[in-house]
Amino acid sequence: MPSAPSADFSRAKLHVVTGKGGTGKTTVAASLALALASQGQDVLLCEVEGRQGIARLFDVEPLPYEERRIAVGLEAGDEHPGTLYGLHIDPESALLEYLSMYYKLGRAGRALDRFGVIEFATTLAPGVRDVLLTGKVYEAAKEGRRGRASRQYDAVVLDAPPTGRIVQFLGVNSELAGLARMGPIKSQADSVMKLFRSRRTAIHLVTVLEEMPVQETADGIAQLREAGLPVGGVVVNLARPRDLDDADLAAARDGTIDPAAVAADLKAAGLPSGRTLVTGLLTEAHDHAVRRAVEDEQREIVSGLGVPTFELPRLAGGADLGALYEFATLLKEQGLA
Template sequence: MAGHPLERALEGVRLHVVTGKGGVGKTTVAGALALALARGGRRVLLVEVEGRQGISQTFGVPPLGTEEVRLVQTGGTGGLWGLSVDAKAALLEYLQTFYKLGRAGGALERMGVVDFATTIAPGVRDVLLTGKVYEAVGRTTGSRRGRGDPAWDAVVLDAPPTGRVGRFLAVNEQVAHLARTGPIHTQAQSITRMLRDRRSAVHLVTLLEEMPVQETADAAAELSAAGFGLGAVVVNQLREPVVPDPVLDVAATDPDALADRVRGDLATVGVRSGARTVGGLLSEAADHAARIHLERDLRAEVEALGLPVLALPVLAGGLEDGGVSVLADELRDLGVR
């Protein structure tokens, strides 16, 4: 049995669901997590379901289609593949699998039935998207589901944002209640069991800002109450203080007390220490101190959720020049294997 909280949270997990408020770097973190797992020698599939081509942008590859594409070769049998799930393609595949429609499926698409089902009919889109993830998690090297070794050691899902991830994950439970018999009912029940199984975990991505932290707390409570297992909270884009804590404390409470020190430092490097320059620096110091103290308070709120917390640094150069690889290394250093 793993002893570290993160090890316990990740032990045996094969489906990693990554969510977060819009703008917190959810897709980047999902990509870094998938790459970190792949670097441990695993075959990992990274899946997106929102049609934004976030994976291709993160890894600098052409837009993904409905087939799995290798993104990174990590040596041996391990590696990272990507897939962008398309609801229309998933519906046609579903109709063929369960109802053997053949050419009739194409006729339905030409008649607009497929577009109606995937864009207008409530919940159908999410059923199809989660069904495709279910297929990937359950796929084996044998000819039938459940026979042979898993095709993927881990599947990482770049899920919808926290505002709707609960409805997204619970949609099949609603479908199972509506369709009480038949293949739709059976598959909906199977998907629900998979999502609530201990081998599935939802990871929450946040910034140390008030709204993302509040949404993270709300999502954690909602998902836990609905029976979905929670993994870790990833604090993204963490900024380190640029001055020592004693200076931060003074800057937050009495920045003018630092005026002489600032003038002395400016003189040391040969910069004129006019009133405007010194005043501007003191104002910046006060803002920086307030920001750091707020982030520390918010970090305490995140830690109070009782989940493992993984902190990723802000990347000065963004995702250019292998930024996602840097974050993957950070996650491995933090214990992601």
């Protein structure tokens, strides 16, 4: 269970969730958003990688470039649950909205899109995609929103790019602000970075208890701190259950469990107790014990990173909607939401 220092994220309005590919960051982002909605908050869950992961998790139609209601939080006592909205942010639509909002290029912007200029700019121009994506996230999270998407949210959760790219992704507006001396581009870039570097933002990292993801998490924390970006917590995902005590794990790992005793226990329970089955069970127990030893070693490393840690279990059935609500409850109980 969590062993790192506790933290209060109640001041954070923007929760950024990142992690090495394959660690389940989209599942964690969705679960965190549900946990926040279960506290009576209206929450926006955003994605920027074009994978429609949110739609698949919540079993809804692919999300457009428009905020859509996708779920409600769990009821907790007398507290009325909040509503969870989803938003799929694509850079082409974000650029058209940006041109309309800041340069009043409504029809002209759409004409540029027809001629392929929008796709050219967002595909080839270095950093343009990230500027547009982070800009839209900023618009969703800021107070006093204006424009067609004017709903006010208590919290915004961003399913962000992987850990190896998160500092570049969030810091791109800092570089832009240095290039632009004045005007709306300069003002927007400064505002975005002010939000991202403030206590109103918390950047959470997702890992599994394996060497490479844990090392990337440690590197990511160091890079975020160096860039002046606020580190939130580390969510350890896909943790194996603790069904065996230390003595039994050691016996399974060392191969000292008596096969005859296992066979006798199976027979007493009315189960098959043949040699092949017993050998297979002992092999599974050995592999589980070895895997648990690796996880315990990596858990110690995570605990030493100096940030709050939270843990979600590995579920045999995978991450369906029911699992998201279960994870949301666990994150809420552990204090992430």
